[in-house]
Amino acid sequence: MVPVVIYGADKKNAHYVTEHDSLVHILEVEAFHSAIIDVKESGKKQGAILREVQMHPYKSQVMHVDLQRVKATETISLRVPLHFIGDDIAPGVKTTGGIFSRLIVDVEIQCLPKNLPEFLEVDVSELELNQAVHISDIVLPEGVELTTAYHDSDDYAIASVTPSKISADFDQEEAEAEAEELELATVAPPEVESSD
Numbered sequence: 023m024v025p026v027v028i029y030g031a032d033k034k035n036a037h038y039v040t041e042h043d044s045l046v047h048i049l050e051v052e053a054f055h056s057a058i059i060d061v062k063e064s065g066k067k068q069g070a071i072l073r074e075v076q077m078h079p080y081k082s083q084v085m086h087v088d089l090q091r092v093k094a095t096e097t098i099s100l101r102v103p104l105h106f107i108g109d110d111i112a113p114g115v116k117t118t119g120g121i122f123s124r125l126i127v128d129v130e131i132q133c134l135p136k137n138l139p140e141f142l143e144v145d146v147s148e149l150e151l152n153q154a155v156h157i158s159d160i161v162l163p164e165g166v167e168l169t170t171a172y173h174d175s176d177d178y179a180i181a182s183v184t185p186s187k188i189s190a191d192f193d194q195e196e197a198e199a200e201a202e203e204l205e206l207a208t209v210a211p212p213e214v215e216s217s218d
Contacts, residue, residue: 024084028061028070031091036063045084049075053140056102058092069135071100092135099169101128102139104160106181108147114183118151126180129160130169137165146181154179 023039048054058069074088092098109115109122129142142162146155156177162168 026087028089099132101130103128103141105141112149114149114151120151120183132169133166149183154182
């Protein structure tokens with residue numbers, strides 16, 4: 023059994039236990055981490071969000087779970103995953119042979135519980151080689167705001183298409199071949215006379 027504490031919404035903390043194996047299976051579902059969870063308290067349903075899962079240091083064992091009650095009229099802050107779509111058809115990947123890299127896998131948002139998205143989609147289907155998608159490119163649903171503050175000067179990348187090692191090595195080989203074709207004059211170092 024796993025201890026669970028539920029708190030918030032101007033109510034007393036409540037302590038429960040839940041069956042370990044079923045909890046492990048639920049935790050494997052991505053949506054569970056960014057959804058309103060229905061919890062029965064005293065026979066009534068109460069909405070809550072997952073706040074913390076404490077795992078055993080080296081075993082695959084859940085030690086403790088924290089849930090926070092939510093009120094329909096109060097905004098909540100929660101991390102939601104980013105789903106990148108179109109990475110397999112992006113010209114930088116498909117045509118040029120680049121590698122698509124996810125630099126950030128989730129972002130923190132703020133919204134009312136009714137507006138909480140399960141995930142945010144980011145379209146990367148137009149990315150060329152050496153291009154990136156930035157946090158400002160995320161299209162947010164109505165009523166959802168990023169809590170991650172950013173400015174134009176630090177609009178950080180969340181995904182990019184970079185050259186693969188093979189194509190980078192090939193480019194270097196081309197550059198070396200071109201350098202060999204050029205006749206470069208080598209200058210011998212000046213001779214230094216000793217004062218013996």
